[in-house]
Amino acid sequence: AAGVIQSPRHLIKEKRETATLKCYPIPRHDTVYWYQQGPGQDPQFLISFYEKMQSDKGSIPDRFSAQQFSDYHSELNMSSLELGDSALYFCASSPGYSGYTGELFFGEGSRLTVL
């Protein structure tokens, strides 16, 4: 079965640079979520989109922005990178509301290292 695809899997950037992470949800899933997981930390919710509109916002820094496109894929843009942005970034997706059970389907994550 198709899963959530994230790219790139690994990314190394310098401080103050910009990075873009991509997420391709499971087909027919219209909701996408972004989570950040620092070393030894639990995943922290950043932002979510439903039908290409922002549906909820968490602890996403102002330096970060995200959007969901017409094909439902999503991109997380991170600018002015800081050392503390080094983390695993997860994307998850879920289907439309009718019949939805509550489970989120996670990708394998993108590991960002800021030097």
Place this chain on the structure above:
Amino acid sequence: SQQGEEDPQALSIQEGENATMNCSYKTSINNLQWYRQNSGRGLVHLILIRSNEREKHSGRLRVTLDTSKKSSSLLITASRAADTASYFCATGEIIKAAGNKLTFGGGTRVLVKP
């Protein structure tokens, strides 16, 4: 502050033993879920229990939910070395037409020794 907090933070057991971990949360929930994460990998959904349920089973997993105490427990029976992973509880509130934002707890690192 985190919605869910887990106890213990780490657990080391022998293969064949049972592993129990607990999770507490602070606000009202629609559902509580448990996820597994192998080191540096993605989160895999294990089981979901709704706020009107008290106990649920799935294979070697047993989850309980006590909404009066705002707590849940996950029991893995007859553990295997392959169960070695971090386990997270996550509380969710299904929002119509907007999915189910999950708030994760601190996680329990489980080591199952062969």
